[in-house]
Amino acid sequence: MLRRTLSIAIITALLFTMISGCGFKDIDKRFFVVSLGIDTGSAPGMFKVTLRLAIPASKIESGKALTEVESLEASSIAEAVRLLKSHVDKELDFGHCRVILIGKTLMEDSVDETLTWLARRRDISMISYVGMAEPSAHEVLKLRPVSERYPGNALLLTFGNEGTESSYTVTEYLFDFVRRRKETGKDAFLPIVKMDPDRNSYEVNQVAFPDKKKLRLSLNSEETQLFNISARHFHKSAIAFPYLGTRIVLALTKVSTSVDISTGDIPVVTFRIRAKGYLEQSPPRFMNGNIPKIENHLQTELNRQLEELLYKIRDAGVDPYGFGLHYLAQYFGNSKDFEKWTKAYPYVSFRIRSRIQVDKSGQIQ
Amino acid sequence: MLETIKRQFENVTDLLTETVDNGFWPMEIAYFPSLCDERIKDGLLVPYSYRFDPDEFRRMLRSNPKYVEAEDPKQWANLLLKGFVLLKVEGKCYSFKSDRTLVTEPGTTEVESAVLGPQSAFTEDITMNMALLRLRYNVPTLTAEPYDKGSYSNTSIMVLYDRELVNPVILNMLRDKLDRIRLDLLLASSSLVKELTDRNHRLFPTILQTERPDRVAVMLRKGKIVIIINGSRFALILPVRLFDFMHAMDDEYDSYWINRFLNVMRYVGIWMTIILPASYIAIVSYNPEIFRVQLAFTIDGSRAGVPYPSFVEVFVMLFMIEALIEASIRLPRIVGSTATTVGGLILGQAAQQAGLVSSIMIIITSVVAISNFVIPNPDFSQAVRLMKYPFVVIAMLYGISGVVVLFFALMVYLCNLRSFGEPYFALFLPRSHDLPNQGTKLGKG
Structure with missing residues (x-):
């Protein structure tokens, strides 16, 4: 009995030596990729992959975060990454790669191959933030922001709501990006990451709309904010309205929207938006403090701005709001319905119904 | 009687064997002075010597519960070792209980201290421990079954349970196991634990050892069986669940x-x-x-x-x-x-x-x-x-x-x-108010 247990134990121990723990690599033997950039290469069909690698330090100080930027061109992304491994001394680890930037030229070309690679690699987490880099991912990744405390931290904190929460910055995750590119009747959007003119921080205040193949439209920062509010219900924002030469600023506290699409040959999209907020900046004795009158004025202004934005997006042939998906949801959603919608989409008209509720500021006058 | 005893305890010099005579009756007496206390003086020697009255002495032998007839010579050695005095008067053998109690005060908690709970702990003396327990769990249904374990140490142990609440299946299982135990020396509660568990290579304890009388009382109320051992500060509680081990007595207070x-x-x-x-x-x-x-x-x-x-x-x-x-x-x-x-x-x-x-x-x-x-x-x-x-x-x-x-x-x-x-890992047990109550069950039976 004892001999049997002993022999089983020995055999198990021997089996253990055979597996030898694949993937055992200590954390200090790994090179963490903090951001990944993909551009078009110098020749057609070539890719330029840029990796920003973290050099960890036990002492943490602002602006002292050390990173190494490695970039390489190859005819495929996978090859480029494999080749890059021979340029560094430690094992590349994509586990902490939370920001993926795609160069503008590549976006204008096609992002199909890039996305397939990103989606297939199991070590690239799907919760990474995706953005479009302008002028190129390599240029943006080379930047070393002064405020960066951890390697690659600055760009990471820009997105999501961990660090700054700007209404001009839209956040897009990799999983959502991949999903939107597969979904019929819904198109993707990507934040545009630029370098700050003084070259010490990033500037993320625009949005780019690709359709299923490539880039179609970029918005300016005002429109980006409006998109962020209307499509993504981002309520920590302030909308400015011109009024007799000055500007009134409405700070939002709550936003909700709903969409109705009428049936018919050319559908009419009714876009309802309800917003709640208070006037952050307005001239004294503005409209004699008549709240309904102020609300009315703001509503007409918002209607006009939104209508402009929606028609602009429609004319570019993209659908980041997902009106098409909404339309399909009203029918059986087969391919014939979608065909009908794609034909009709360039001619749909928008009706905006906004409802703004201005709260009293609550301060003593 | 003395001959038999002397034969059994050959060369045991700390055994006192003597034939005394007060002028009326001779008496054979044998005891270990180290195991007996002063009670022997008032209980036996005084009535026998200068206050002697044959009728009264006979009456005392019959009526005092500390005197028990001990006619079986096989029992003698055991009785002596337990701290009894053996005496033979008028051709009859009696045992007189005069065992020395070493501990007269409850111990203080050392391993399982509680902030607000009682600070007294079990001692190494079984009678003291019984007293500590009776102080906290005092009902007529509390039953104690004495055993002697350890063929060389002859340690007395006590199996305690509330006969209204205890699970008889487990009790019988325990009795079987106790009967089967073969131990030379039973010196600590842990060695009894080892004997009572089926497999020695067990990672987790399945019998709880505690030094707190209040924990024992709580467990008795839940229908558990408790074993106390002479010479050990720890009582054994069984059967237990994992969650009992994670329970500090402070939780009750x-x-x-x-x-x-x-x-x-x-x-x-x-x-x-x-x-x-x-x-x-x-x-x-x-x-x-x-x-x-x-x-x-x-x-x-x-x-x-x-x-x-x-x-x-x-x-x-x-x-x-x-x-x-x-x-x-x-x-x-x-x-x-x-x-x-x-x-x-x-x-x-x-x-x-x-x-x-x-x-x-x-x-x-x-x-x-x-x-x-x-x-x-x-x-x-x-x-x-x-x-x-x-x-x-x-x-x-x-x-x-x-x-x-x-x-x-x-x-x-x-x-x-x-x-x-x-x-062992049972999450759900009857809550305290679901347990049968003293009054209801007693009323019925």
Whole structure:
């Protein structure tokens, strides 16, 4: 009995030596990729992959975060990454790669191959933030922001709501990006990451709309904010309205929207938006403090701005709001319905119904 | 009588055997002076000597419950060893109970101290322990069954239960097991525990040892069986569940929310002490993406100078902390604090500065050591202390998935465990107000 247990134990121990723990690599033997950039290469069909690698330090100080930027061109992304491994001394680890930037030229070309690679690699987490880099991912990744405390931290904190929460910055995750590119009747959007003119921080205040193949439209920062509010219900924002030469600023506290699409040959999209907020900046004795009158004025202004934005997006042939998906949801959603919608989409008209509720500021006058 | 006894106790010089004569009756008397106390004087010698009256003496022999007829010569040796006085008058043998009680005061809690609860603990004397228990659980249904175990130590033990509440199946099982026990020396409660559990290679204790009479009372109320042993400060309680080991007596006395909070903290502690060293290896060497970015870089930075892989680091630190714990138990009290200071502060700090271990590992080791002591029961604490090593080994080989699988296996093992036929990991038991009440049951029967 004892001999049997002993022999089983020995055999198990021997089996253990055979597996030898694949993937055992200590954390200090790994090179963490903090951001990944993909551009078009110098020749057609070539890719330029840029990796920003973290050099960890036990002492943490602002602006002292050390990173190494490695970039390489190859005819495929996978090859480029494999080749890059021979340029560094430690094992590349994509586990902490939370920001993926795609160069503008590549976006204008096609992002199909890039996305397939990103989606297939199991070590690239799907919760990474995706953005479009302008002028190129390599240029943006080379930047070393002064405020960066951890390697690659600055760009990471820009997105999501961990660090700054700007209404001009839209956040897009990799999983959502991949999903939107597969979904019929819904198109993707990507934040545009630029370098700050003084070259010490990033500037993320625009949005780019690709359709299923490539880039179609970029918005300016005002429109980006409006998109962020209307499509993504981002309520920590302030909308400015011109009024007799000055500007009134409405700070939002709550936003909700709903969409109705009428049936018919050319559908009419009714876009309802309800917003709640208070006037952050307005001239004294503005409209004699008549709240309904102020609300009315703001509503007409918002209607006009939104209508402009929606028609602009429609004319570019993209659908980041997902009106098409909404339309399909009203029918059986087969391919014939979608065909009908794609034909009709360039001619749909928008009706905006906004409802703004201005709260009293609550301060003593 | 004396001849028989002398033959049995040959060369035993501390046995007193004598034939005394007061002028009326001769009396043969035998006893161990070291085992008997002063009661022999008032109970036997005074009535026999200068206050002697034959009628009264006869009446005393018949009526005093301390005098029992002992005609069976086989019993004599045993009686003498138990502290009885044997005497023979008028051709009849009697035993007189005069055993010395060494302990007259309850002990103080040393292993399971409570802040608000009673501070008295069991002593090494069985009669004192019975008194302590009767003080807290005082009903006519409390039954005590005496046994003598250990063929050389002849230790008297007492099986206690409330006959209204006890599960008779378990009681019979225990009686069977007690009958089958063959022990030379029964010196501590733990050796009885070893005999009572089926398999010796058991990771978790399935019998609870406690020094607190109040815990015993609580358990008796729940229908458990208690064994107290002469010469041991600990009572055994069975059958028990895992959750009984995690129960501090303070839980009975604290307010509701504090109690809940401490309970949750205790389970978090046990989980941490088992998982933490293993997950350090698994995360550092297999899946660093589990950390937040900041933490990953900090650990990366602090591990940069460490020459060995993570598991060597873990083993070095765990060895150090185990040695420290062991040393503080064995060392004399006065030196104990020195060892802790040297080990904890100086060695930890120096090891980190020498680049042998990372600073994160120092934190982990301390957390592991401290949270291990959060467990209220020392027996269970030891078991948990051992549990982290299989986890470390599996983390070394299989990373985080190995840890998860082993944790699952541990749960399966715990579910499989039985304590006297009762499931060890049973979550749901009858609540206290569902237990049969003293009055109702007594009224019926």
